Amino acid sequence: MFIDSHCHLDFPDLAQNIDAVLAKMHENNVRYGLCISVNLRDFPNVLAVAEAHDHLFATVGIHPDYENEDEPTVDELARLAQHPKVIGIGETGLDYYRLQGDLEWQRQRFRVHIRAAIAAGKPLIIHTRESAADTIRILREEHAEQVGGVMHCFTETWEIAQQAMELGFYISFSGIVTFKNAVALKELAQKVPLDRMLIETDSPYLAPVPFRGKTNQPGYVKHVAEEIAALRGISLDEVGEATSANFFRLFKQAAALCN
Template sequence: MQAMLVDSHCHLNFPELASNLPEIFANMENNGVGLALCVSVNLSDFHAVISLAETHPQLYASTGVHPDYEDEEEPTVEKLVEFANHPKVIAIGETGLDYFRLKGDLEWQRERFRNHIRAARLCGKPLIIHTREAAADTLRIMEEEGAASVGGVMHCFTESLEVAERAIALGFYISFSGIVTFKKAIQVKEVAKEIPLDRVLVETDSPYLAPAPFRGKTNQPAYVKHVAEEVARLRGISNEELTEATTRNFMRLFKVK
């Protein structure tokens, strides 16, 4: 029996994918992708995310507000915990810090991040963390708010091996997207090669960041197969071993049976 892959981070409610779900699910099945986590980026679209998870047994959901979404309803700890009580919600996020897209006084972003960590601690569910050009502050806030008590994943990882090791020390997993297949992504490839196998996850972040050989096209969960194959190649292990490990890691982190 072929090992089952998991796409640990996608956005199937986004219009690029939502209009084509039957084909997307068929492609998942044909490529051995048995589960996917549909990640929330704001509160207003949470109903669409959770509806997908309720309707399709191969999907799970998260609840959170992305750090790039400046003009959105702010997620209170209470609202996040309320949404997280749904049985198909297995994580808090996507949350974190992004100093690349937004500039100026970003204290609101840091406070939003703290609220997500506080909610995760209250409901006992792991965090999905986005960080871009903000690794030092991201790790500092994780430490200050006790994120280690719930753990989580550093999604679409693009930082250094040192940042990965600090996150792992806090109980976090490191997830690789299609970026790891890009020829110039030397730092990401190094991290994928060096970190412990029991801390590796794979994702698409679809509809974005399609891996080679689909770079520049609309991404989809089926393409996580190419991410996994590249990570396996970098580590010098079989595709099956990488698939089994990342699926086991996903089940452990998100308490999926």
């Protein structure tokens, strides 16, 4: 069994073919998927997808790349997170690659999400790009270890991975780990303890080899697992079982819903 810990099934490329997408998940033994929110305007669509399917879950949050948004309050996010299918807060974090200038608003939004996660008692889904030092610093300052979470689509260093894991975060690998030029990430996939690892697609983006350049979908997370198994010299089943157990260990609400 496999679990896609990060996908965007409300995005048009996937939403318009949802039946085929779900069929491919079933075909590849991808039993569950986590649909990630990127803004509050589209959150109802994310929630609707999760509500319509027992094997899908949702998060609530605003991605750091979304600059011109009404800033959420701690209370607003915590209230939305009370829905039984909402199992995490995010996608949140910092991104110094896409946006330039004074990004204090981004850091403040990140703090609001962490405080909401603590208030709601739900894990965080973290996006960090060219901002790892500030991401770790703010996680520490806001005591994010109280709820933990996942460092989604991880491409940072082993040192950053270690610091994140010390705060109770899991390291999630996407299709990037299958790319030939991702040498450092392949080495990282061999180092991260299996009991601290998740797998994801970030679909419709970052399709793994052999689908690179095409629209990604949750069913392709199996290929991420295959690459990790090959890199570590272990069986595909072992990767699937470990990452699935990790998912339910982190997202306890999902585990309760599945019992």
